[in-house]
Amino acid sequence: MQNKNSAYLLPLIVMASLFFLLGFITTMNNSLINYLKDAFRLNEVEKQLPNTFFYGAYILSIPVGYVLNRIGYKNGVLTGLGMISLGFFLCIPGVALGYYGFLSAVSVFAIGVVLLQVAANPYVNALGSPETAASRLTLTNALNSVATVIAPIFVSMLIVSANTEGVSDPRTVQGPFAGIGIVTLIIVAVMFFLKLPEIKEPEAAEGVVKKIKTSAYKYPHMWLGSLAIFFYMGVEIGIPSFFADYSAKLGFNFDGEMRTKLLAYYWAGLMIGRIAGIFVLRKYSASRILSFNAIIGAVMVLLSLVLGAMGMSLIGLVLFLGTGLMHSIMWPCIYNLALEDLGRHSKVGSGVIATSVIGAALLPIIMGGIQKGIGLIIAICCLFVYYAYITFFALKGSKIR
Secondary structure, three states, X not given: OHHHHHHOHHHHHHHHHHHHHHHHHHHHHHHOXXXXXXXXXXXOOHHHHHHHHHHHHHHHHHHHHHHHHHHHHHHHHHHHHHHHHHHHHHHHHHHHHOHHHHHHHHHHHHHHHHHHHHHHHHHHHHOOOHHHHHHHHHHXXXXXXHHHHHHHHXXXXXXXXXXXXXXXXXXXXXXXXXXXXXXXXXXXXXXXXXXXXXXOHHHHHOOOXXXXXXXXXXXXXXXXXXXXHHHHHHHHHHHHHHHHHXXXXXXXXXXXXXXXXXXXXXXXXXXXXXXHXXXXXXXXXXXXXXHHHHHHHHHHHHHHHHHHHOOOHHHHHXXXXXXHHHHOOHHHHHHHHHHOOXXXXXXXXXXXXXXXXXXXXXXHXXXXXXXXXXXXXXXXXXXXXXHHHHHXXXXXXXXXX
């Protein structure tokens, strides 16, 4: 048993580095939106297209799962890294061709990100005991959170500050993007020669043989978990998406720079929670921790709304941002619970679950429509629906077979 765990140490380190890369690329894409708006002279609709092209690639998650079934985890990771590298290199001529040339290149590395996401999650899940799978996913997601802190600094120092004349030039992304492409290509070369174990999921359960159904689609808890990821994306993205309007509602007149600094506390909460979760999830079950965090997260939002309405604006603001700590371990817990007992269908199941990341694109738009038609507070109250479903999945849905 000890030898087996030792054999999994190197693959786990490799996967952790890939989660860092995933977090870096995703946050960098988000951080570039306002810069590209100025650089390409975009309107309010056009500036959101990088997220549309990026997150839209997750619609391919299910076919990607089938591809992984044929080529295996390692080849899937190598293919994903190769597409990421190619996409960043294509951004160099793409920028010169204009905004839509750039977006075309973004779609290439976005597909690579989807390949990594679908391959890496179930692979980490299978690298050791099922009882500690959520803890391993939390570890890799902690590095993902570290990347979300570093990426905006990267964009600010190497891209935004490169415009010495005060005029945004889209060509300033070419150098940094070429650097990312080269680094990713080096990772591809290193990984090609690494001997990573190709996990056979039914054997990963320490000799416990369970009846495997004929298709991933026949597992109700997988579908319920996929919907939980969908709503989780609304929770994670909903807080920062509505922070500017909510802080103004509370009476704070923050400028853009101050809002960015304050939101760093929300993302720091995710990072701290994930680091703590590595140890907590070794003691308590994923379903228990997930339900606890969802309930406390909902209570924090409720108290924020109530206290904010009573004039205690600062406490309301702190509670609103503090939800990041509760959101921290939701993704790995949901993913782990949704993949339980799928065995050889884990790759396809991972593809189904990853498709639900589109919640990050759809739910904030729906909430924005509610805000416009009814009001900000009602829009924020949508979070209670998301929390309620996540709690249901943790306590009941994840156990339905």
